[in-house]
């Protein structure tokens with residue numbers, strides 16, 4: 001209960017300061033996501049400036065007042081400076097914000113509707129059927145940007161040493177991992193599988209853009225219920241990034257991991273990368289952690305700890321040869337798994 005002195009707190013005590021900053025941080029996050037989608041961050045990173053006028057080198061397609069309001073929120077966060085009211089240039093926090101743009105796009109554009117619906121979704125009576133919506137195209141784009149800094153170079157390093165004939169990417173999202181693999185390995189064939197029609201459409205468009213349809217096929221499917229088929233018989237490598245938590249809870253995950261060994265009879269490696277649940281309260285909160293854990297709790301998706309993952313691998317007949325922790329995403333792990341041939 002508020003004591004009397006708190007209850008009569010004067011507005012002057014909170015219209016500035018930490019609580020006001022929470023409000024403004026939200027607007028800065030919205031502005032970062034919008035500036036990414038509008039291409040403003042990319043132009044600042046590439047050219048070092050963006051003209052805010054209507055001319056050819058400026059923002060002729062965009063409403064000037066709306067852009068100025070987005071830039072004002074970014075300026076508050078020291079992400080940009082605005083010179084003479086007409087030229088946008090990077091501010092002291094630009095490099096960090098640009099590097100982290102995928103997290104903001106995932107949160108605001110990908111999960112915005114989920115978060116605004118939190119009160120409704122939290123009521124038990126409303127948690128049946130399709131009770132939430134996310135923008136899965138934006139989730140896929142955000143995930144790709146999140147993975148670009150550390151996860152993808154890790155994949156490239158692990159795969160560089162391997163002779164790979166055919167790759168399946170489960171929950172392929174934007175399709176960019178398969179595109180990169182196919183570009184680097186002219187003899188490798190790839191299949192991307194995703195549950196979301198929006199992600200499948202985006203991935204198929206990206207594959208066509210790179211002219212790789214003859215070596216990459218993208219299809220709609222559920223990674224939890226794959227069965228052996230002709231196209232899978234020579235798959236030696238399966239990748240699965242930022243979606244393994246969808247296999248859970250524990251018993252379902254063990255079933256799915258076992259099923260994957262049987263669906264891909266020639267599999268030599270499963271490279272599974274995911275964010276695990278944090279197990280300690282840290283005052284120094286990393287980017288993403290609160291959003292990732294809240295989003296999945298709202299959706300009713302269980303997020304396992306590192307230890308729970310390791311138990312599931314043992315029980316489902318996979319041996320984990322290496323675990324690579326990642327800094328970005330925080331509490332992420334890339335597991336190098338190999339099938340125990342004696343498990344069936």
Ligand SMILES: C[S@@+](CC[C@H](N)C(=O)[O-])C[C@H]1O[C@@H](n2cnc3c(N)ncnc32)[C@H](O)[C@@H]1O
Nearest residue numbers: 143144171173194195196199222223241243246
């Ligand atoms: C967070 S995104 C990650 C996308 C991509 N793997 C990446 O690294 O950028 C998760 C993706 O997994 C897909 N997904 C979720 N559950 C799935 C399932 N059971 N089977 C196939 N795809 C699934 C989602 O539609 C989404 O595109």
